[in-house]
Amino acid sequence: MRRIRYLFHQVFQKVRAEKRRYVLYVFSFYAGLLLPAFCIANIRSVDRVIYYTTFEGMENTVQIDWLGERFDAVDEEAAKGMSVSAYYEEDMAEWNHQYVLVEGIDGHYFYPLPKVSGRTFAENEFENGENVCLLNRRYAREYSCGIGDKVKLREEQFEVIGLMEDEYSGIILPYRAMERAYRKESLIQFSCIVPKGAAAGEKDAAAEKGAAKGIARQIEGADETAEILEVTQGETLYENALAAKMRWRFLRGAAAGAALLFFILNESIVLTGKLENEQQVIGVNMALGAAEGEVKLCLLFETLMLTAAAVSLVLLTAFPLAKIFGLGSAVVLDREAVFAFSVMSFLMCGILTWAAMRAVRRKSISMMLRVRDMQ
Numbered sequence: 001m002r003r004i005r006y007l008f009h010q011v012f013q014k015v016r017a018e019k020r021r022y023v024l025y026v027f028s029f030y031a032g033l034l035l036p037a038f039c040i041a042n043i044r045s046v047d048r049v050i051y052y053t054t055f056e057g058m059e060n061t062v063q064i065d066w067l068g069e070r071f072d073a074v075d076e077e078a079a080k081g082m083s084v085s086a087y088y089e090e091d092m093a094e095w096n097h098q099y100v101l102v103e104g105i106d107g108h109y110f111y112p113l114p115k116v117s118g119r120t121f122a123e124n125e126f127e128n129g130e131n132v133c134l135l136n137r138r139y140a141r142e143y144s145c146g147i148g149d150k151v152k153l154r155e156e157q158f159e160v161i162g163l164m165e166d167e168y169s170g171i172i173l174p175y176r177a178m179e180r181a182y183r184k185e186s187l188i189q190f191s192c193i194v195p196k197g198a199a200a201g202e203k204d205a206a207a208e209k210g211a212a213k214g215i216a217r218q219i220e221g222a223d224e225t226a227e228i229l230e231v232t233q234g235e236t237l238y239e240n241a242l243a244a245k246m247r248w249r250f251l252r253g254a255a256a257g258a259a260l261l262f263f264i265l266n267e268s269i270v271l272t273g274k275l276e277n278e279q280q281v282i283g284v285n286m287a288l289g290a291a292e293g294e295v296k297l298c299l300l301f302e303t304l305m306l307t308a309a310a311v312s313l314v315l316l317t318a319f320p321l322a323k324i325f326g327l328g329s330a331v332v333l334d335r336e337a338v339f340a341f342s343v344m345s346f347l348m349c350g351i352l353t354w355a356a357m358r359a360v361r362r363k364s365i366s367m368m369l370r371v372r373d374m375q
Contacts, residue, residue, distance in 0.1 A: 015305075022306070028270050029310035032263035033345055037314045038322070039256035040341050041331035046248040048167045048332055054241050055110045057195070061234035062212040064192045066219055068226035071104075071179035073219045074192055083108040086178055087189040090171075094152060095143050101170030102153060104178025110193050113172075118147045118162035121174055129176025133158040138166045138328075156181040167332060192219075193234075260344075264352065271303065271356040300353050307349040311342055 015022050066073075074084055086104040091097055107126035116134060125132055133151060140146055140163050150157045151171065158173060158181075173181070182188060194212065212231050220226050315338060322331045 015302075025270065025274070025306050026309045026313070029267065029306055029349070030313045032259075032266050033310055033314050033341075034318065034321075035259035036256050036263065036344065037318050037341050038331060039252045039259060040344075041318065041322075041333050041337050043249055043252045043256075044332040044334060044337040045167065045330050046245060046252070050241050050245045052112060052114065052168060054238055055112060057234075058110070058238045059235040060196045061110070062194050062196060063230075063232045063234060063237060064194070064212060064216055064219070065229040065232075066190050066216070066226050067187060067229060068190060068219070068223040069185065069188060070223040070226070071175070071183070071188075071190075073190070073223040073226060074215065075218060075222075081108065082192060082194045083110050084175060084190065084192045085109060086175060086182070087191070088178075088182060088185065090153060095139070098139075100139065102173065102178065103170060104173045104175040104182075106175040114164040114168040116162035116164055118160075120162055126174050126176070129174050129180055131156055131158045131177055132161045132174070133177075134162045134164050134172040135160045136164045136166055136169050136171075138169070139171075154181045154184075166328070189229075196234075260348065264348065267349070267352050268355065271352055275299070275356050296354075296357055299357060300350060303349050303353040304346060307345055311345050314341075 071086065074082070084106055088102045090100050090102045092100050107121075107123060113120060113134075114136075120134065121132065124130070135145060135151065140160070145151060145160060147160055147163060149160050151160060152158075153171070153173075156177070158171075158177070164172070192215065194215065216228050216231055220228065315333065319328065319331060319333055322328050
């Protein structure tokens with residue numbers, strides 16, 4: 001035990017004596033780990049996007065999308081349990097003319113809402129169309145708009161009651177509140193989601209398709225400006241979302257694999273060179289009775305220290321770097337991403353240390369103690 005403590009003490013003394021070299025080691029690890037971190041964070045971002053654009057039972061619905069100006073184009077009695085939402089890209093004059101997506105949702109909204117600090121809408125706020133809204137954190141930070149503050153949309157003032165995760169961009173309002181604010185706007189995008197079988201109580205595929213077309217004709221009849229964009233089976237939307245998720249995972253996984261290959265090649269050279277430079281110290285320790293396992297343990301500890309420093313540096317700088325390059329919304333460093341990245345980093349560095357140590361093991365103690373020729 002005393003010998004192991006001495007070996008660890010020797011590691012700390014070596015780091016103190018060769019600070020510059022170890023700083024270079026850390027930056028070498030950092031450069032190799034940065035791209036895999038971005039790939040993992042981007043995969044998590046894609047997972048979030050898929051999460052927010054799908055919902056349970058989606059394959060058993062029909063979605064109708066159209067452009068128009070009337071918020072009451074759909075008769076609620078025509079399809080029980082449906083959800084109608086509206087979307088508009090607002091030019092926020094008070095926010096340096098930043099274009100912000102404004103979404104109006106009703107109480108039957110099918111898609112999952114993001115995590116909110118504060119609160120979400122109450123039932124009476126949906127029914128009465130109260131002037132309240134949810135705002136994403138990025139806009140809240142950029143324009144100093146927190147919970148309890150007001151956001152102006154057209155001639156209406158909306159109180160911010162909750163701040164959403166950055167992955168969900170824009171402002172969400174109760175549907176009736178958006179109707180009041182945008183009643184004079186001539187080009188609103190609407191979406192109606194109808195559970196299969198809810199329209200006219202039909203269950204067979206032909207009848208369901210006919211019922212959806214019937215709702216589309218009703219919309220066109222109620223709003224002469226309406227332009228039906230698409231009537232899509234939820235099953236198709238769900239399959240497309242899953243296919244997109246798999247494509248993105250494959251592409252980002254391939255990029256992460258290539259980055260890891262580069263990291264392995266680079267760090268194997270670095271670690272092998274490091275052990276070559278330290279082989280005399282290793283030889284002395286083994287000549288004085290240190291077991292090979294004890295020496296390996298110290299080398300592993302040293303590499304894990306370097307890895308921990310590099311991983312911390314990556315986690316501290318990855319998101320700021322992404323924002324600099326305009327990729328802030330494309331990376332998500334949540335707990336799952338941080339855990340996956342940290343485990344991968346420590347595992348790879350441990351394997352590389354073991355591989356580098358095997359190269360040194362082939363030499364006898366006398367070979368390791370041989371003094372190198374000085375140039």
